[in-house]
Amino acid sequence: MSAKEKVLSVGIDLGTSQSAISTSAGAHHVVDSYVGWPVDMVARKVMKKPVVIGAEALENRTMLDLHRPLEQGLIKEGSEKDLAAVREILSHLIELATEGNRETRTRAVVGVPAETMRVNKQQLRQIMRGMVDSLIIVSEPFAVAYGIEALLHTMIIDVGAGTTDFCVMKGRYPTEEDQRTLTKAGDSVDDLLAKLIDERHPEVQFSIHMVRGWKEQYGFVGEPAKRALVTAPVHGKAQKVDITDAVRAACESLLAPFTETMLDLLAAVEPEYQEKVRQNVMLSGRGSRIHGLAEELEKALVDLGGGKVRLVDDPVFAGANGSLAIALDADEDDWEKVSA
Amino acid sequence: MPGGSSDSLKRRLLAGAVDDNVRAIRNQPRRRLYRRAPFPWLLAAAGAALVAAAALVVVALRSGAPAPAESGAASVATSAPAPEGLPAFVSAPPARVSGRVFPLAVRRIAIDPGHGGGDQGTRTSSGLREKDLTLDLARRLAARLAAAGFEPRLTRDSDQRMLLADRARFANDAGADLFVSIHLNWIEDGRANRGIETFYLGPSDDPEATQLASFENRESGYSLADVRRLLDSIYADLRQEQSRAFALAVQKRLLAAVRAVAPEVRDRGIKSAPFLVLVATDMPAVLAEVACLSNDEEARLLGRDDYRDRIAGALFDGIAAYSRSVAQAEPGSGSDKGVR
Ligand SMILES: Nc1ncnc2c1ncn2[C@@H]1O[C@H](COP(=O)(O)OP(=O)(O)OP(=O)(O)O)[C@@H](O)[C@H]1O
Ligand SMILES: [Mg+2]
Ligand SMILES: [Zn+2]
Numbered sequence: 023m024s025a026k027e028k029v030l031s032v033g034i035d036l037g038t039s040q041s042a043i044s045t046s047a048g049a050h051h052v053v054d055s056y057v058g059w060p061v062d063m064v065a066r067k068v069m070k071k072p073v074v075i076g077a078e079a080l081e082n083r084t085m086l087d088l089h090r091p092l093e094q095g096l097i098k099e100g101s102e103k104d105l106a107a108v109r110e111i112l113s114h115l116i117e118l119a120t121e122g123n124r125e126t127r128t129r130a131v132v133g134v135p136a137e138t139m140r141v142n143k144q145q146l147r148q149i150m151r152g153m154v155d156s157l158i159i160v161s162e163p164f165a166v167a168y169g170i171e172a173l174l175h176t177m178i179i180d181v182g183a184g185t186t187d188f189c190v191m192k193g194r195y196p197t198e199e200d201q202r203t204l205t206k207a208g209d210s211v212d213d214l215l216a217k218l219i220d221e222r223h224p225e226v227q228f229s230i231h232m233v234r235g236w237k238e239q240y241g242f243v244g245e246p247a248k249r250a251l252v253t254a255p256v257h258g259k260a261q262k263v264d265i266t267d268a269v270r271a272a273c274e275s276l277l278a279p280f281t282e283t284m285l286d287l288l289a290a291v292e293p294e295y296q297e298k299v300r301q302n303v304m305l306s307g308r309g310s311r312i313h314g315l316a317e318e319l320e321k322a323l324v325d326l327g328g329g330k331v332r333l334v335d336d337p338v339f340a341g342a343n344g345s346l347a348i349a350l351d352a353d354e355d356d357w358e359k360v361s362a
Numbered sequence: 363m364p365g366g367s368s369d370s371l372k373r374r375l376l377a378g379a380v381d382d383n384v385r386a387i388r389n390q391p392r393r394r395l396y397r398r399a400p401f402p403w404l405l406a407a408a409g410a411a412l413v414a415a416a417a418l419v420v421v422a423l424r425s426g427a428p429a430p431a432e433s434g435a436a437s438v439a440t441s442a443p444a445p446e447g448l449p450a451f452v453s454a455p456p457a458r459v460s461g462r463v464f465p466l467a468v469r470r471i472a473i474d475p476g477h478g479g480g481d482q483g484t485r486t487s488s489g490l491r492e493k494d495l496t497l498d499l500a501r502r503l504a505a506r507l508a509a510a511g512f513e514p515r516l517t518r519d520s521d522q523r524m525l526l527a528d529r530a531r532f533a534n535d536a537g538a539d540l541f542v543s544i545h546l547n548w549i550e551d552g553r554a555n556r557g558i559e560t561f562y563l564g565p566s567d568d569p570e571a572t573q574l575a576s577f578e579n580r581e582s583g584y585s586l587a588d589v590r591r592l593l594d595s596i597y598a599d600l601r602q603e604q605s606r607a608f609a610l611a612v613q614k615r616l617l618a619a620v621r622a623v624a625p626e627v628r629d630r631g632i633k634s635a636p637f638l639v640l641v642a643t644d645m646p647a648v649l650a651e652v653a654c655l656s657n658d659e660e661a662r663l664l665g666r667d668d669y670r671d672r673i674a675g676a677l678f679d680g681i682a683a684y685s686r687s688v689a690q691a692e693p694g695s696g697s698d699k700g701v702r
Binding site: 144356 | 382480573
């Protein structure tokens, strides 16, 4: 690092549901990945700003043209608005992190869903031009693996909102062959849960946001630790409804695809290392906080000789911290090659 | 040989990440996984699919039959036997069918209004939503088909989210003779953002088509292993040929009808692309992007009844023309089924 210039390294996790940043100066911020533009003059007056980001955007959605730009882990079909929304999220995070300090050079590592890596990498580079001085884009599970030093003979399963990304670390930068993406993740559980509640309790009124909240509070697979008793309006009156079975069925819809993908990836590991990988399966992403998930996945490994599935410590910042670790380890030469 | 200190391992991973980014900056695709291929067509499909969908990631082959892509990927597993493992919605890999018996005639038409429910498809800032327009067009088309003695079957007849897997299964179970999926496009290309294109099943090296397929495939509901099996089973070159003829018929009528009102609409032609809904259906199938919401004038026209009627009429004409050509090619097979 040159003496005369201050350099700020940042690690960013760009997610479907939340995006987070960690910096070499020790800052941590997280925002919900929602962006809204006031729909008309009135809305603009009320909101007092041209663009609203995060939870505030969600709360005021009736007044906003609201975008959640990364649904299913992809920037949507080249839509200008969604590209602009991604830009707003990223610049908002960087602004939070630099606190308006313009003198520093900013070097960023951005972890994105594997699907975005495949399809939108160029667009992301374009978006971030001018925002940072150098930029490295990596896939989210790789960033997580790097951050927790699970670099060899490990499997990362990052359960997000739009996608679940699997990645096996084999001592090389992961290739297509080492990674898998499923669209079975938090959002798909929400959709199924909504459908099940609708079927089993047609009198209950709810929104998808309520359903998501219930899942986050009660989500489990296997045996229920407690009943999922939720309060929801029924014919306009608040009532308690037991949705335990629906919650379980919705969450368990993840098990078969997760197990199948885990086993598929394991089968592609060289035989002498399979045991090691089985003992080192790490769950990251907030979607992995469904109770009992690790235990159920471990059961699937029993037939293969057993294994260990663990949760990363900080699912909100595991990706951002991992990206930051990469940023700190990259040297001048590396940054030179990827100037934005 | 993975080994050495953690530092040198980190160095190697970092170099890989930087290398990957440098390649993206130079706009080079990542190295293809598979090279030697006895069946280049399928390989191209798999390659395109790799880039394409969230669901479309190569999965360890579990099918017992040796598949072409395998030859390039040494470490891919080939353990579990296939057919009984097929999920219910994937019909067994089609045996080659003789052109003399397939299809006998066209009577039942599956119409698939794209998107629905929480999946809105594309949307204009004025609030026109793809999911609503496709349903409207589908209903208009169904009415015309029914009046002419065909048997239309809608995959969805309400504002309902439906997985691609379920759409395909619906058409297969209904014993449909033809499948047409209706969509509206969004083309980000300045003034050229207005055009019509019709897709049929096949590989694609057109990045735009691939991106579109990736977008439309997001809601697939297939596990990765399923997709792999599906791709392995699309040897139905006969169906591809018929789908191509069907696509031609539809595209021609659509273009003529729309140009009568808006001469400047571009002919984007018929194209092949790995849309999952086309992969998983058993009958000749097309996906028509009947108009472009990205164009303001087009969006305005789509708000009008008579314009939507015109498009539905063109789709009808395309179906009728194709079924006539089939009936002619199969003497004695069409006339007794009430097809004109
Ligand atoms: N306690 C919880 N239990 C279960 N699920 C939870 C919990 N907390 C959050 N979630 C779910 O986790 C998902 C969000 O996870 P995360 O923030 O890791 O996703 P993301 O990184 O934004 O998405 P992606 O990786 O797909 O881009 C949402 O579906 C959310 O409802
Ligand atoms: Mg994430
Ligand atoms: Zn569409």
